[in-house]
Amino acid sequence: MVDPTALPLSRRGLLQGAGAATLAYFAGPLGGTTGAQAACSTLRAGITGYSVVNVLDPAKASLIPEFYVIWGLFNALLKFDENMNITGDLAESFESVSPTVWRFKLRDGVTFHDGQPMTAEDVKFTIERLRNPDLGSPHKGKFEVVREIRVVDPRTVEIETSEPFAPLLSYLTNTRTGSQIVPKHILEKADATEAFAQKPIGTGAYKFVSYEPNVEINVAAHEGYFVKGQPTIPAVKMPLIPEETSGVTALLGGSIDLTSTAPFADVPNLLENPAVKVLKSPGLNNRFIALNNKKAPFDDIHFRRACSLAFDREALVQIVLFGEGKAANGLIPAALSWAYSDTPRPMLQLNAEQAKAELAKSKYGADTEAVVLTWGAGWWKRFAEVFVAQVNETLGTKLRVEVSEANTVYSRLKAGDFQASIWGWLGLIDPDEYTYEIAHSSGWRNFQGYSNPKVDALLQEARGEMDQAKRGEIYKQAEDLIVEDAPVLCCFESNVHNLMKPSVEGFVQLPYSAFAGQFAAVTSC
Secondary structure (H helix, E strand, C coil): CCCHHHCCCCCCCCHHHHCCCCCCEEECCCCCCCCCCCCCCEEEEEEECCCCCCCCCCCCCCCHHHHHHHHHHCCCCEEECCCCCEEECCEEEEEEEECCEEEEEECCCCECCCCCECCHHHHHHHHHHHHCCCCCCCCHHHHCCEEEEEEEECCEEEEEECCCCCCHHHHCECCCCCCCCCCHHHHCCCCCHHHHHHCCCCCCCEEEEEEECCCEEEEEECCCCCCCCCCCCCEEEEEEECCHHHHHHHHHCCCCCEECCCCHHHHHHHCCCCCCEEEEEECCEEEEEEECCCCCCCCCHHHHHHHHCCCCHHHHHHHHCCCCEEECCCCCCCCCCCCCCCCCCHHHCCCHHHHHHHHHHCCCCCCCEEEEEEECCCHHHHHHHHHHHHHHHHHCCEEEEEEECHHHHHHHHHHCCCCEEEEEEECCCCHHHHHHHHHCCCCCCCCCCCCCHHHHHHHHHHHHCCCHHHHHHHHHHHHHHHHHHCCEEEEEEEEEEEEECCCCECCCCCCCCCHHHHHHHCCEC
16 A cells, blocks of 8 residues: 655645745744633634635535635545645545556545445546536546546545546645545436535535525534544534635634634734734745736737736735745745746846836837736735736836626636736645646636647646656746746745634644635634
8 A cells, every 4th residue: 555655746845845844833922722622612714805605516616715615524535634745535545556547445434414325436426527528627627637437346446547647646635626525326416516516415524504605604513424533513604704804803803713814914913912823834826917818918928028027026025915925936836845946037027127128029018008807905906006006117008907806807717808817826736736727728727818839748748747856847847938928927925824712722724725624623612
C-alpha cells in the first residue's frame, strides 16, 4: 500500500515555499484558553464576505462559499492532512497498480445521511457523472483523462487513465474538485439533480437541514459518521454575512463563534485583541484582473501589456491587503513551492516608460475607455479603484470602475459579457487548476478567451509528467509565456484568516480554506 507522505504528489513542504514550515497560529496575549472547554450545542460559523450560495451539489458547485458548506456535508476518496499531505478519506488505503491505474480500498461501514451504505458503485457513479457532458460540470476537465472506473468488489474500486495523469490524486481530494462522493441510489433517478443541489445528501460529518437563500444554512450532526467520536457539536448554523467587517462585529458582539475570513485592515489590531483568536497562513489563491481577450481594448496584446506594466503590485498589497499577502509572480501561488518561480518577471513590475512604449504599439490610444467590474463595498472594490487609478495616471487612459453584485459579475464573466473584471480563485490545490483551467484554450476558468498553442502544449505535457521536479519546470516555462501574453494581470496572493472566540477549540486552518471540513473536529465553542 502507498505511503501518502512519500508520494511525488504529496504537499510535504508546501508551506515552506510560502515562508512557514507549519500553519501559523496567532492569538492576542490573553486569547488562549485554560483547561478543557465544554462542548456547545450549536456552532455559529459565519460565511463572511459572501452572500450567495447557488448549489450544494459538488459536481455543479464552483464558488468558494458553496464549497465552504460542501466540505462538511461530503467526503471524497482522499483528503489533505494538517501538513497538506494526501491521505485517505473514504479510502482507507490506496496504491498505484501501474502508471495509469490506481486502486482504492474503501472504509467499511460508511453510510450516507439517509442511512444507505456507501460502496464502490457510488464511487464509479460519481466520477462517471462528473465526466458526463450532459451534466455540464465545471470539474469535467479534471477527469476527462479517466478511461475506466472498475468496481472490483463493494469495497474496492480501480481508476484507470488513458495516460499518466499527475494531478489525479489531488483531484480526488475533498477540496474544490467536485469529486466528493454522491449517492447513486438518489442521483441515478431522472430529474434528481436539481432537487439534490438544494437538499444534498452526502457521507460527511454533518447533514443538510435547511437553507434560507442569502441568509443562513443549517446542518446537523450525522450520527452515523465513520470517524469515531466525531462530530462533537450537534448542530452548526452558517449565516451568510456579505461584508467581512460585519463578520467581525458579529463575532465581537457574540452573535457568531467563528468566521470564514477576516478584513485585511483589521487583522493587525485583532491580533492584539484578547477577545479574538486569529488563525492565519499563506493562502492557496491568486487575485488578478481578468481581461477579455476577445473584446476591445483588451484584444490587443500591447494594450494588455501596457496595463500590466502601469501599476504597482506591491502598492496593492499594502493598500488593499494592508500587508496581509504578497505580490504575485504569476498564476501559481508561492505556497505550491515546487511549481512556483521566484525569478522576477519584468512584465509584472511597474515600469511607466515601458508601459507607454507598449501603448504606442497598440491600436488603441491613451484616451481609450474601458470598464473594470467589481462588487461590494470592501476590499474587492478598493482593489479595482487602486488598479484603475494607477493605470489611468501612468497611461492617461480612461478606465473606470463599475460596481455590481458578486453573482452578477460572475454570470457576466462566464458569458463573456465584460471588458475587464477583478477576479481570482481561492482554495485550489494543484498547479493544473491555476494554469490549465485558467490559461489553456479549453480551460473552464478561461473566461478571458485566451489561446496560445505553445501554452496549451506545455500545460498538456505537465499533466502527464509524473516527476514533480520536471513537472514544476514545465509550469514555469508555461507561465513565462502566459505572463508575456497578459491574458490576466496577476496581482497578489492573500493570507488566509479565520477569526473565532477564544473558547473555540479543535478548528484547524488549512491554506485552501477548508472551513466546514474542519467542523467535525471542533470540540467546544
